[in-house]
Amino acid sequence: MVETVKANLGIPVNHYIEIDFVGFQSMIDELGGITIHFPNPARDPKSGLNVEAGTQRLDGEMALAYARSRSYQELRNGQWVSVDADDIGRTARQREVIRAMMAEMKSPSTVVEAGSATSALARHMTIDSKLAESSAARMAWSFRGVVAGASDGATLPTRSDSIDGAAVEIMVEPDASNMLANFRAGQPLAGDPLRIQVLNGNGITGAAAEMADRLEAEGFAIGDVGDAGSGDYSTTTVIAREGSDAGQQIVAALGFGVVEAGPVANGFDAVVIVGTDAA
Numbered sequence: 252m253v254e255t256v257k258a259n260l261g262i263p264v265n266h267y268i269e270i271d272f273v274g275f276q277s278m279i280d281e282l283g284g285i286t287i288h289f290p291n292p293a294r295d296p297k298s299g300l301n302v303e304a305g306t307q308r309l310d311g312e313m314a315l316a317y318a319r320s321r322s323y324q325e326l327r328n329g330q331w332v333s334v335d336a337d338d339i340g341r342t343a344r345q346r347e348v349i350r351a352m353m354a355e356m357k358s359p360s361t362v363v364e365a366g367s368a369t370s371a372l373a374r375h376m377t378i379d380s381k382l383a384e385s386s387a388a389r390m391a392w393s394f395r396g397v398v399a400g401a402s403d404g405a406t407l408p409t410r411s412d413s414i415d416g417a418a419v420e421i422m423v424e425p426d427a428s429n430m431l432a433n434f435r436a437g438q439p440l441a442g443d444p445l446r447i448q449v450l451n452g453n454g455i456t457g458a459a460a461e462m463a464d465r466l467e468a469e470g471f472a473i474g475d476v477g478d479a480g481s482g483d484y485s486t487t488t489v490i491a492r493e494g495s496d497a498g499q500q501i502v503a504a505l506g507f508g509v510v511e512a513g514p515v516a517n518g519f520d521a522v523v524i525v526g527t528d529a530a
Contacts, residue, residue, distance in 0.1 A: 260431055266382040274375025275318070276311035278352070284308045285351035287317065290448070290475075290516035291327055295320035306514050318348045335518065342406060347517045405430060405440040444472045445497050445520040452524035454482025462487075462525045469504040474519055484526035490515060497521040 253264045270278070279285055288306045300316040300323070302309070309317065321341045324331045335343065408427050409420035422428070433440050447466055451459035463473045487508035491498035497520040498510030507528055515522055 262431065262434060267379050268382075269377040270375055271377075272315060272319075276315045278311070278375050279309070279314045279348075280311035282352060282355040284310050285314055285348065285355055287314075287347060287351055288514040288516050289325075291325040293317075293323065293325050294331070295322050295324065297322045314348055314351075318345045320344060339406065339409075340518075343518055407431075444470055445500060446472045446474045446518065447501065448475045448477070448516055448519045448522045449473060450477050450479035450522060450524045452479040452481060452484030452488070453527045453529065455527075455530065458525045458529060462523060462529055466501070466504070466523065471501070471504070475516075479524045484524050485528065487526040487529050488524045490522040490524070491520065495520065 253267065256262055256264055286306060286308055289302055289304055292302065292304050294301045295316065298316040298319040298321075300313065300320050302313065302317075304326075319341070321336060321338060323334055323336045323340060323344070325334050334340070407430060408423040410423055412419050412421050430440055447463075449459045449463045449466065459476050459478070463476045467473050487505070489498040489501045489508055489510050490513045491501075491510060492515050493512045498512075501521055501523060502508045502510055508523075508526075
């Protein structure tokens with residue numbers, strides 16, 4: 252895998268950390284579970300996922316079923332429909348699980364605290380020989396950024412294709428090359444656009460669709476358009492996770508609206524509830 256990444260993408264790989272499925276499940280159980288919000292009941296008969304709608308506390312077994320899901324379905328209007336039921340969708344769900352795991356871990360302020368976190372996770376890790384030779388204190392202190400979730404991540408822009416009967420992903424240019432160049436230079440990644448769920452909160456027919464078009468024109472990715480279940484919103488409200496600046500970015504682009512911290516459905520960075528002020 253290391254040689255493949257180096258040869259195809261020109262990225263130097265200094266170290267690697269490997270966590271198998273059993274270790275992944277055990278890590279989450281040691282954390283006491285993780286919290287993920289589901290906008291609708293969800294399932295995947297192949298991976299064993301089966302959850303109700305709302306904010307759910309997942310143990311290691313169910314979190315693993317969510318992370319492994321590539322036949323993901325949601326119950327919408329009484330029908331089970333496939334949602335991002337592919338490898339790219341699974342990658343997004345895995346990133347969601349990792350983010351939830353990081354949220355369960357506090358940022359260590361001392362080498363002792365970092366060492367404790369590293370030791371707890373090390374039981375489930377396989378690391379390369381050079382990393383294993385590093386001093387435990389140095390490794391633990393460096394690890395504090397990972398524990399705090401202070402890492403940049405993005406999905407390489409690709410398009411699906413078939414070559415000689417094989418399913419492949421072709422890099423989309425120039426976006427892919429720009430992202431790789433930033434990675435090699437140690438610069439912030441030109442990451443994925445914010446993925447937004449847009450809900451109609453003012454009761455005006457077509458308001459959510461119109462807002463979705465406006466946000467898409469501003470460079471945001473629209474993942475879902477629906478109904479908030481209430482037409483009482485006078486002010487457009489953007490809901491984002493605690494500590495995220497996604498809400499501020501959206502309000503700045505729109506020029507109106509308010510930001511609230513709250514749960515956001517998996518796969519989304521923010522929820523925009525359209526108020527009457529958007530007319």
